Amino acid sequence: METGRRLRRAKLDIGYDDGQFAYRSKLSLYPTPPRGRVTLEEFETYALARLRALREIESAVSNHQTAKRDGLIQAVRKILKSYLPLSHPEDDDYQENIRRDVISHFVLRLAFRSPKDRAWFVQWEAKLLSFRIEMERSEANVVGEFLLQSQDLRFDPVPMDEKKSLLDQLVKTCQSCSNFHGANKPSQEQVLNTQHYRVPFAKAIDLVAARKVYLANGYAFVREDDLINLILNAYKDRLYQDLELAYRFFPTYSDERIMPVLDKLSLAYANSHWAPPCATYRASGGGGQVTIRDLYSAEFVGAHYPLCMRVMHVHLLREHHLRHQARIQYGLFIKGIGVSLEDSLEFWHGEIVKKYGEEGWKKNGYAYVIEHSYGQKGRRQSYTPYSCQAIIKSDAQGDQVHGCPYKLASTKTLQKIFTESGIDMESQEELFRLRENRHYTMACKLFFNLTHPGARDFEMNHPNKYFDESVQWDTHARNEGKEV
Structure with a gap:
């Protein structure tokens, strides 16, 4: 000691x-x-x-x-x-x-x-x-x-005399600046009171593309707010x-x-991103684990699945097949929410044979992959579900449906989902703003909050965490006698 x-x-x-x-x-x-x-x-x-x-x-x-x-x-x-x-x-x-x-x-x-x-x-x-x-x-x-x-960026404050000589040009560029948005263009006084810096053109390419700077003699005239963004x-x-x-x-x-x-x-x-919950989900208001009955319940999936898992689930039931990466992601997700190995095998078998028959099920080794993910085959290591970070990094191409919908789905597809979920247009605009800024997990958390009013605070970084929090919200609402 x-x-x-x-x-x-x-x-x-x-x-x-x-x-x-x-x-x-x-x-x-x-x-x-x-x-x-x-x-x-x-x-x-x-x-x-x-x-x-x-x-x-x-x-x-x-x-x-x-x-x-x-x-x-x-x-x-x-x-x-x-x-x-x-x-x-x-x-x-x-x-x-x-x-x-x-x-x-x-x-x-x-x-x-x-x-x-x-x-x-x-x-x-x-x-x-x-x-x-x-x-x-x-x-x-x-x-x-x-x-x-940050002087490695090589910038110098623009003297007031020079700002006055360039005032018309600076006013025009400031019209697209975030704190000058509005119906009226910024006043000359506002622009003169805004600190500008002279930055080499090559260091401010993004600002040039957004037309947020005035260019002269190989230099961009950058506001302090935008300069700080360049430094960051x-x-x-x-x-x-x-x-x-x-x-x-x-x-x-x-x-x-x-x-x-x-x-x-x-x-x-x-x-700290996600760990299996201590208690299993009380399926359909009763007792026990998540069952095949729950997996085939549109109400269950619509209420508790994050969009990434919902997209794969719907595709599986429609096409009776998922490509390999999607099978891994979705299979580990349903394992994480409490589906037993036996029920998982029965669920996947029931869908795959509709397209490939018993011979295709056996020939392609679908059962082995499922048993392997549950730690019953191969190295007998029980695998954990993918985190949001891992899913966001797994880009899907062509007819693949894995990955993060906030990153990969079309605007039309997301608009349809948001509207069907009862989300108003103002909130939809906020969701798309987060998507455009690549804040995919924030968009997912906002979607959760909009569809689970009054839910407790949590950190959105795992699809299984989304499910767990949705179930807890639903259970609390039922105990309170509220309609959900």
Whole structure:
């Protein structure tokens, strides 16, 4: 026991110099690793706190899609105060909070270095930084220090005299800017009071394509808001590069003190997405597991299946067949909701033989694949259902129907589903906005909230989680004697 305590108090040398700490600003792009020493306990607890903050921010963004922006900002402030506090620079604990912030960021870089984990980490680290910028916009010096960190983009403030000489052109480009939307074009005074920067043309290609900038002599004249977006995009690009470097380095690195901690952090992210519920679904209002009767119930499927699984289910009943990847995704899903191996075999057999007959069922080894997924064949490993992240990455082509409908389905198809689900046009527009911005899980969560009014809050990142929450909502409504 004493050995364990000594191990927890052991320090890792990360080159951090307490007297010359390089990070001063509340807003950081984390250009270089911290230098110095950190205890193993700090190494783990700082990173876990940051991981919890990122996950709760993800949940808050999902839950506030149709709410006012102020409500979201307040929710994020509360999260950061709990897990990643950054006090005022004059406070005694300011440098310690900065140190905690930087160390936790770099520890999570190591934990999320694997290609399968990077996208989520990069997305929400960038989102965290964007929220911090928004919260600190009233502090001019804070944002100014942040912009100074990004001088690799090569930008310079546009002097007032030059803005006045280009005023007509800048007014025209500002008409397409988000905070100038409306019936009337922005006033000259508004444009003059908006900080602009001169950025090399090649660094602002997306803004040029959107006609949000004025071009002259190889430079784009970019508003501060759009400049920050450019910086965030560059930050994400560099994060991906740094994660790739960490991934290549670590196969040759082994430290029995920290490797278990990094593995634990990665598993904490992966395993928190979904776990089988403690209690089985009370099928059709009665007792027991999900049965074949439930699988053939249009009411059951329409009420509790997320769109990705509903699309595959409907295709299977119509065509009596699914391509391999869809069979795997849908088969693991129904396994996860509680369908027994025997019922799963009977269900699949009943559909497949309608198209291929008994000979086709046996010849193509459908039964073996199902038994294998339940851990009864092959290596006898019981496989878990696919997460949202895995489904989104599995693009379907041609007549394939697996993957995420919010990403792959046609607008016409989704409009039909939304309308049949009783979703009003304003909410449909919000769903399509999320789709266009590639926020597929947020769109799925919004669809859930619209079709399950009053449901409790949860993080939407797994189709089986969607099912579990839908069942709990339905059970609660029935217990309350409400119509569902």
